[in-house]
Amino acid sequence: MTKSQHPALLSLVREFFCSRQIHETTVIVAVSGGADSLCLLSLLHQLSAELALDLHVGHFNHQLRPSAADDAEFVRSFCSQNSIPCRIGNPPSDVSLSGSENESRNLRYEWLQNLAADLSAPWIAVAHTQDDQVETILHHIVRGTGLRGLRGIPSSRKLNSRTTLIRPLLECTRAEIEALLKELGLEYRTDESNRDRDFTRNRIRHELLPLLKESFNPQVSDALLKLGKQADRAQQTFDQLVTPLIEQAVTIESADRIVIDSVQLAGQPMGLMTEVLVSVWRQANWPRRGLTFEHWSQLTEMIKHGAPRSISLPGPVQATRRKKKIELLFDRTSGESASK
Structure with a gap:
């Protein structure tokens, strides 16, 4: 894997791990194959020797899209080329899938927790970004929330007594991530469901946020992030x-x-x-x-x-x-x- 010449993101992820004393340990990296998770994997792979991280990739195939099998094969191939252990998960055969966001997330996190237990991994790293944070806070406001919901996505949270979920890219923007992948020459998968306006989050991303920026406050993302803090x-x-x-x-x-x-x-x-x-x-x-x-x-x-x-x-x-x-x-x- 090519080393990044983008020191800001690498330093940010290094500081995230060092400030929490995450080193000499096993980390599962949840990788969908999209830009955000591929960027996270790339940065952690560069830091793995320095921080003595035993990296394992977990990819959950929800089997909800025609391209889902191709996404899984893409992740498997990328990990094979870079000598990173990879596990592919699938929904239980007895589960009837509705395709809802909550159901998909619950199945994915349940599988990741089981994988963490199997590998004795204390950490699961996921690739939520600053853009996700903005969208989440706005989503909570629109839906109706209290003070706790206004905080948005936490940088870490306990999943159970043995496993903690961490989000090392929460201070990174999607634009920075895509610029890094372009610099590294890394291709990534695009989830076509991210353009489906039936999902509330997509309408917030593609309709509400652009409207707020254009008609009310060009710095609305910064305002929402400050509100969350x-x-x-x-x-x-x-x-x-x-x-x-x-x-x-x-x-x-x-x-x-x-x-x-x-x-x-x-x-x-x-x-x-x-x-x-x-x-x-x-x-x-x-x-x-x-x-x-x-x-x-x-x-x-x-x-x-x-x-x-x-x-x-x-x-x-x-x-x-x-x-x-x-x-x-x-x-x-x-x-x-x-x-x-």
Whole structure:
């Protein structure tokens, strides 16, 4: 593989790994064959000796497009030419594919986690870029989100107790990546579904963002990135305040039953109470899909003022006021049935 003469991107990725002390370890690089993931693989391959990285490529063939098999063969061939171990994954034979973005992402990440476990790899590197960050923040705003959603894509997150997902290119633009690949003379695959306007993200990329830049603010991407960073700092402050409050006021008695001491929380600002509740749901791993601003507001009113006495929430979760305690019961049977 030809070495890059584009020091900025190489230095950025090196700093990403060094600042997190990621070295002398196994890293799975998720490679679709597109420009972003091929750039990430190229840069990590150049850094692998310096950082003592044992690189393995993972490519998941969703089998949803006519060109999917060609993409898989392209990745396999590229890795073979550069002596990089490569695994190709496919959806389970008993899964009926709908083609939805969420379903595809869940299948891909499940396979990558299984691959990480098989290889004892603590890290999975994916190639989200600064452009993806802008589109994600705007997507969250359009869809409706809170402070946590305004942060956009995190640079890393725990997938499980053994594996962490990392995004070393999150500060790189798509234009920089394509310029680097052109410099290196590397061809890459183009996913034709990226032009399909049936997908919300594609309409944001090809219609909404250009409209905002042309008609409202040429620097809208920079504005959204700054908003994301400000939201991240604010969320970190909330998280520091939430932890001791959960320790004081919340008892997770079982996987399906949580008790909240309303006396400990009633004097807190409504926003902080909401953050406590969201964190409780996350810790309990209860489904949050369908929970709206209005639902969280009803719960904080129950904690602060004692009314309403009972609330039925999506999940389903039943919240009941019992004297100075709030009992939360998750109906796991109904929840699992609803998710199928």
